[in-house]
Amino acid sequence: MRNTITAMATSLAATTTTTTTTHHEFHIAPMQCYTNQPLRKLTSFLSPTSIKWTEMEKVDDLLPDLEHSLKKRLGGEENETNLILQLGSSNANKLQRCVRVALDHYPKLREINLNCGCPAIATGGAPTYGASLMKDVSLTSQLVESIASTTEINVSVKCRIGVFDTAEDIAPMGEKQYEYLHKYVTAIHDAGANHVILHARPAILSLNPVKNRIVPTLDYGVVHRIASDFKGKVKITINGGINSLIDLKTMQNDDTTNISSHMSGRWCLRRPLDLMEIERSLVDKAMPDVQSAIHHYIEYAVKNQNQFTIGELCLPLYLIVAQLQEDYEQERESNLLSWEEIETLHNIIEDGLLTKLSNGKMKKSNSIKFKKLASSFKPLVGTKVVNKWKRNRAEL
Ligand SMILES: Cc1cc2nc3c(=O)[nH]c(=O)nc-3n(C[C@H](O)[C@H](O)[C@H](O)COP(=O)(O)O)c2cc1C
Known part of the structure; x- marks a missing residue:
């Protein structure tokens, strides 16, 4: 049995060495309790080209001693490259202060991201941060603007394709829902962000985060449509349910869409070594050792x-x-x-x-x-x- 499998592995490995450069980007999704500096370090050794994210940092938790808290949460390596800092906040002033301090200490950050996709926020309806911000186009704009006016580096938003209060409210993405998403992405762009990461499921605010990754169904079509409508203006990264090398390669090879950037979370936790093959699909080099x-x-x-x-x-x-x-x-x-x-x-x-x-x-x-x-x-x-x-x- 072992010999057969070794032979299969060798022959599959030989097939995959023919992979050529795709010029796609691959993002390892932000994940609370996981994407801290040690995991980012390991993933950097396995796939230097993949883009790493911090966990979501809630600005209120970082205050009042921003400098100390950021250092503690992000790790002491100030020159970590290929890193996106994700922040959660609904207060433009606090957000701006946090971005200033972060950039003073981590000048090599690739991008600052605003979390508008995390559903774990029960606040009696008031937007606080995360997915509930998707209900408030104007507040989202203010927040994006407060970051964009503070820095020259890229600003992005990670959100869902829609937002509902309860599972009963959920409706298939009709034209009305699509128009709302279009308006939301337009507002984000006008406020100064050039990158939107779309988790291809709507958020249901009354469900916990785990159920929010399972109950709402994936709709890649909506993400493709947004990518096509915003082509040349906003880079769209697709996220949700990319769970294997086959899934990723199928998406990377689909030249009917305007998606050039893919993000995956749980797959990278379940099979971190697959990142070596992802690396080979991103750059024209031998797989890392x-x-x-x-x-x-x-x-x-x-x-x-x-x-x-x-x-x-x-x-x-x-x-x-x-x-x-x-x-x-x-x-x-x-x-x-x-x-x-x-x-x-x-x-x-x-x-x-x-x-x-x-x-x-x-x-x-x-x-x-x-x-x-x-x-x-x-x-x-x-x-x-x-x-x-x-x-x-x-x-x-
Ligand atoms: C344990 C865990 C923690 C997460 N924490 C965050 C977070 O801090 N910020 C965020 O934007 N998304 C967070 N997410 C959502 C992921 O970034 C991603 O959008 C989601 O898992 C769907 O992608 P996947 O199907 O590839 O896992 C988390 C997901 C998991 C599984």
Whole structure:
């Protein structure tokens, strides 16, 4: 069985080496509790070209000591490149202050993004931040303008294709809903943003974030239509439900749309190593070397133990182990790595964990046991975090 799979993996790998440059962009979606500096670091080693996002930072939580809070939340690396800072706020003055301080300390930020898509906001109807801002075109404009007038760098908005109060109100995207979205994107553009990321589902304000990623159905057609209507004016990034290399490549190769930029969230958590293949689809280069990527990450984790908790530093490695465990136990050809490489990675991560990150508390196993390796991570990462990740994985 193993030999057959190795042969399949080799032949699939040979097929994918013919991939050419697409000039598309790929964004790793902002995700609370995940896209902190350690995960961004790992993803940078696996795919330097992909665009990384911070978690959403609520401006009210960063105040009053903006400088200190930003440093704590974003990590101390001021020159991190290819990074978009996402902010959540409904107050133009506070937002502007935050943007000023952020740019003083992180001058290499690629873009500032306003979150208009997060649904977890029960406020009795008053727009606060996130998806409820989609109900208020004028407030959204003011907020975008307050950022755009503060900086020369690009400003963007991440939102949904529509917004409803309850699941009962939800209606298929008819002309009226499309016109509203068109008006919303026009207002964003007029206020100074040149990039809109559309999660291709409407938001339902009364549902929690998990249900909001499952209950409303995806409608890519609306995103394509907006991309075509705003061609040359606003760059449109499509998000939602891009869950595999096949999904991504199908979208990248569809030259009937004006989409040139794709964003994915949960797929990158479930299969972070797929980022190496994404990298190859973005640039005309050989796939990054996975072993050195992991070695570099372990080196980074060891060096930054004073800045981050052991749980934060180990979570990215745990995501990789979980992907390898899935492939190894299901004997599934990963299309990326041979079994020998998978086994080598097991040993590199086990050694890194045992000797460098867990202060020698873990015992080395004398065989390849991903299940055991995954459970060694639990006390380091924390059972609560592991369970949350399992729930997020089950959403797909
Ligand atoms: C755990 C988790 C946390 C998220 N946090 C944020 C966030 O901070 N800001 C945001 O704009 N979207 C957030 N999202 C939504 C994602 O950015 C993305 O829009 C959504 O997951 C749909 O993309 P996907 O189907 O590729 O996962 C989060 C999603 C998940 C799963």
